[in-house]
Amino acid sequence: MVLNGIKAVFFDLDNTLIDTSGASRKAIAEVLKLLVDKSQFSEEEAQLICNNFQTKLLFENYDSSIMTMDDLRVSYFETSMGEIRSGDYKELAEQCYNLWKTCRLQMLTIAESTKNMLSELRKSATLVLLTNGQRQVQREKIEACGISPYFDAVVVGGEHAEEKPAPSIFLHCCDLVQVKPQDCVMVGDSLDTDILGGLNAGLKATIWLNKNPHGNRNPNPAPHYVIDCVTRLPDVLRNLQ
Template identity: 45%
Template structure:
């Protein structure tokens, strides 16, 4: 039985979204710059603007969102901006300004997100020979808005957003859901993503055939972290990995 499974080869590729297929980090930097420009046209002191933006990003990085509390992700993030303005300036800001900061940031980021022609072409070619799955962590609303903005859903046999499920990557359960939805075995799949702690660790936990780490910044592998089977600088190098796997 084991030999039969080995002979099947790679049948399916599971992709992460953010900073794997799309440059979410770059879009975020562009969005923050637009908020910076917005704030320069308000009474906010220019010397405070950078600190306000950095404070918001810290809050975003440490964000803990529970939809069962009855708040929307939009309201939570508007409050991040309100607190960033308040903490930096030491006074209660105009709530409308926090609202404007948030929607400038959100809308600009969504508009800047794009699937490059090269990545789209790669996916279109890969789907001719492999079953493609998209597995992305994050809040339901936020991630589906990104997927809609990028217009990539039709390229995948299965799209799974972590916020729609009880557990997200690296939990075994969400990978099992992917395998069942696509009708594949873990040994049929490779996992491609930029996060060692969620994508690569999750793939290892789930028993996929191989894990592929997108290391666009050429970072050193952190001590004690999970070790990916392959490391490439861009998803555009994935065919090299697939060619090597075919020889095994």
């Protein structure tokens, strides 16, 4: 594959190479069943508990000196249950979290078409997996889906001083695989982290994975290219100016 001077391709992980959102929805569905079938919560109450849990994940502030990530997330379920009805929910919260975590990790798989695309692309360019997130959480996802062998380097934002969109982590990736920013492209689903970060770091191009092309016709920041499926990437790279 001729890549017009591109020496490295940086890939986001969540919702770019693996369907993290879909896996999370399916895992939450299993938790809902557990809450309704094995507890005194109604379907409406169970949905509120799960909604609260997911909201707490969005605004997560983790300090490893206080507790483990697993204990913190168990507390999200426990607190969410207590907000619905008073009681001792420690054991049930642990069951819900363990079920959610196990199901989600099991459902994080890489499509065969994506594997083939990465294998073929790696013959012509260095591939770097660049993902934001807390170290334990992201490393568990990476191990669960078995994606590491398709990459020359794996960089987890939570292991560094700054995450995407900070230029520093993109420049760290460049140094890691000994390439210049102007010889790299960034591929990801997030405008705020992947695309903005690639632009901030001065990469050759940013490629936005937008699975809902009718939902955002004027993205900001504006990526250089837009694709609706990650396996369409090689076509863009071949014609990249």
